[in-house]
Amino acid sequence: MGKEKSREGKPLPRQADWRKPMRNVGKLTLGRSVQAISSLAYLAFATRSLGPEGFGKLILIHSLCLAVAQLARFESWQTMVRFGMRALRAEAPAHLRRIVNFGLVLDFSGMVLGMLVYALLLYPVGAWLGLSVSLRHLALIYGLLTIAVLNGSGTATGLLHLLDRFGRLAMMATLEPIIRLIGAAAIFTFGGGIEGFLLVWLLALSASHLGVIFSAFPILAHRGPDWRFRFEPGTWVRPEPGMWRYALGTHWVGAMNVAQDYLPTLAAGGVIGATGAGLLKVAKQFADVLTGAATKLLVPALFPELARLKEHARKALVTRLNLLVVGLFSLVFVFLAIFGKDLIRLIAGPEFSMAYPTMLWLAFAGLVGATSFSFETLLTATGAIRRVVFANTVSLVVYFIVLALLLKPQGINGVGMAAVAHATVRSTLLWWNARSAKELEQ
Numbered sequence: 001m002g003k004e005k006s007r008e009g010k011p012l013p014r015q016a017d018w019r020k021p022m023r024n025v026g027k028l029t030l031g032r033s034v035q036a037i038s039s040l041a042y043l044a045f046a047t048r049s050l051g052p053e054g055f056g057k058l059i060l061i062h063s064l065c066l067a068v069a070q071l072a073r074f075e076s077w078q079t080m081v082r083f084g085m086r087a088l089r090a091e092a093p094a095h096l097r098r099i100v101n102f103g104l105v106l107d108f109s110g111m112v113l114g115m116l117v118y119a120l121l122l123y124p125v126g127a128w129l130g131l132s133v134s135l136r137h138l139a140l141i142y143g144l145l146t147i148a149v150l151n152g153s154g155t156a157t158g159l160l161h162l163l164d165r166f167g168r169l170a171m172m173a174t175l176e177p178i179i180r181l182i183g184a185a186a187i188f189t190f191g192g193g194i195e196g197f198l199l200v201w202l203l204a205l206s207a208s209h210l211g212v213i214f215s216a217f218p219i220l221a222h223r224g225p226d227w228r229f230r231f232e233p234g235t236w237v238r239p240e241p242g243m244w245r246y247a248l249g250t251h252w253v254g255a256m257n258v259a260q261d262y263l264p265t266l267a268a269g270g271v272i273g274a275t276g277a278g279l280l281k282v283a284k285q286f287a288d289v290l291t292g293a294a295t296k297l298l299v300p301a302l303f304p305e306l307a308r309l310k311e312h313a314r315k316a317l318v319t320r321l322n323l324l325v326v327g328l329f330s331l332v333f334v335f336l337a338i339f340g341k342d343l344i345r346l347i348a349g350p351e352f353s354m355a356y357p358t359m360l361w362l363a364f365a366g367l368v369g370a371t372s373f374s375f376e377t378l379l380t381a382t383g384a385i386r387r388v389v390f391a392n393t394v395s396l397v398v399y400f401i402v403l404a405l406l407l408k409p410q411g412i413n414g415v416g417m418a419a420v421a422h423a424t425v426r427s428t429l430l431w432w433n434a435r436s437a438k439e440l441e442q
Contacts, residue, residue: 037177038177038178038180038181039177039180039285039288040285040347041181041184041185042177042180042181042183042184042185043282043285043347043348044347044348044349045181045184045185045187045188046058046184046197047278047282047347047348047349047352048188048348048349049184049187049188049192049193049197050193050194050197051351052274052275052278052279052351052352053273053274053275053278054193054194054274055278055281056269056273056274056275056276056277056278056279056281057130057131057135057194057274057277058194058197058198058278059265059269059277059278059280059281060129060131060265060266060269060274060277061126061131061135061138061139061142061143061194061198062198062201063262063265063266063269063277063281064118064121064122064125064126064129064139064143064262064266065118065139065142065143065146065147066146066150066258066261066262067258067259067261067262067263067266068114068117068118068121068143068147069114069118069143069146069147069150069151070150070254070255070258070261070262071114071117071255071258071259072110072111072113072114072117072147072151073110073114073150073151073154073251073254074106074107074109074110074154074247074250074251074254075154075247075250075251075253075254076103076104076106076107076110076154076155076158076247077103077154077155077157077158077161078158078250078380079099079102079103079106079158079243079246079247079250080099080100080103080154080155080158080159080161080162081158081161081162082246082380083099083240083243083246084096084099084100084158084159084162085162087099088162088163093223093224093226093227094226095240096227097229097230097232098232098240099240099243100155100159100220100229101231101232102243102247103154103155103158104155104231106154106155106247107151107152107153107154107155108152110151110154111147111148111151111152114147114151115144115147115148118140118143118144118147119140119144122136122139122140122143123136125266126139128270129266129269129270129274130269130273130274135194138194138195138198139198142198142201142202145202145206146201146202146205149205149206149209149210150205150209152209152213153209153210153212153213155216156212156213156215156216156217157169157212157216159216159217159219159220160212160215160216160219163216163219163220165216165219168212168215168219169212171211172208172209172211172212172215173208175204175207175208175211176204176205176207176208177204178204179200179203179204179207180200180201180204183196183197183199183200183201183203183204184197184200187200217229245385246385249385249386249388249389250380250385252389252392252393253376253380253385253388253389253392256392256393256396257392259396260396260399260419260422264280264403264407264415264418265277265280265281265284267403267407268280268407268412268415271407271408272407272411272412276411276412278352279352279354279355279358279412280355280358280412280415282344282348282352282355282359283355283356283358283359283362283412283416284359284362286336286340286343286344286355286359286363287336287359287362287363287365287366321374322370322371322372322373322374322375325370325373325374326367326370326371329366329367329370330367332363333363333364333366333367336359336360336363337360337363340356340359340360340363341353341356344356344359355412357413357416358412358413358415358416359416360416361413361415361416361417361419361420362415362416362419364416364420365416365419365420365422365423366423368420368423368424368427369423369426369427371427371431372426372427372428372430372431372434375427375430375431375433375434376388376391376392376430378434379430379433379434384433387433388430388433390429390433391426391429391430391433392426394425394426394429395422395423395425395426395429396422398421398422398425399418399419399421399422400418402414402417402418402421402422403415403418406418
């Protein structure tokens with residue numbers, strides 16, 4: 001029996017091409033499900049232990065740390081998958097070692113840069129956010145250690161994606177929320193305040209990311225003695241044509257995504273106060289049920305597969321997944337619209353119910369973004385990074401213009417409205433670029 005063909009006479013992807021990323025999603029779903037349930041549980045412990053203002057201060061410290069960490073962080077895992085796939089296919093261990101060395105240099109650079117910038121910014125920005133001197137001292141220790149762990153694990157994460165070890169990634173992903181939940185429950189029971197929550201969050205993040213680092217390289221060595229990693233100075237300078245451009249492009253895209261994730265929380269803290277930042281975090285936590293599924297499940301599972309497939313198979317796979325995701329997200333949005341307010345009251349407490357309208361705006365932005373979620377993954381996996389940079393840059397400019405106009409008069413609802421404007425512009429540009437990109441035909 002011959003291959004099934006499209007109306008244009010082009011072969012459609014085999015059924016295996018459709019099933020493989022979904023099987024990987026299934027493996028990651030375990031970790032994501034544990035993470036989602038645990039996140040809501042420790043959110044309940046944190047909000048009820050600290051109240052709106054105390055919880056807001058905790059979120060401001062955490063957001064400032066993650067904003068700096070991820071603005072300085074190179075998305076080395078994407079570079080590993082994009083370029084490492086060729087070395088893996090060609091059974092070229094020396095070639096892969098050069099790429100791994102390159103990734104580790106990126107990780108180290110992002111770690112040092114992030115720690116330096118954070119140390120310089122913390123005290124003046126912390127004062128603007130209303131954090132006391134003692135809290136800023138605590139935030140300095142928390143932030144430096146968090147940045148070191150977070151920015152040092154990108155290459156190891158990329159290796160696990162490259163070697164198709166999604167089960168290992170899922171296992172590591174469950175560590176962070178479980179430790180957070182256990183620690184939050186202990187603080188709620190015995191006390192501990194903001195200091196206790198920061199300690200628990202640091203331990204949880206370290207366990208998860210260090211687990212990835214210490215599990216990735218032994219797996220690579222299992223392929224044979226030639227595949228064992230060793231640091232080779234100088235090989236990272238020119239590892240492969242186009243790698244520097246690709247790494248800088250994915251870094252810029254990642255930095256823009258982080259700017260949208262964390263800078264509004266910091267802006268809300270500075271303009272409205274710590275309570276506003278706490279309400280916004282609660283709204284984001286519930287809306288993340290919608291938007292987080294795409295970024296934390298589907299994108300990591302889809303990225304390696306799109307890097308393997310040819311043009312027609314890629315486009316068919318993207319079309320199917322987009323239809324599936326939009327349908328699922330629509331159902332989740334309706335559920336949040338009906339039951340979201342009661343869930344916020346039940347989990348976070350009645351004083352956080354004001355976060356409900358913002359949650360709906362953010363969830364709707366997630367639904368709009370779902371219409372094109374796989375287009376960015378498609379463009380990035382196939383090397384059309386300049387098109388992704390353009391779409392993200394334009395939409396982020398729109399986002400901050402709308403945010404500047406609406407944050408003060410609309411409060412945290414202005415953040416949600418800006419998110420809808422951003423998602424609309426970004427989805428439109430990504431869709432247009434995915435249709436016209438010549439890189440997809442290679």
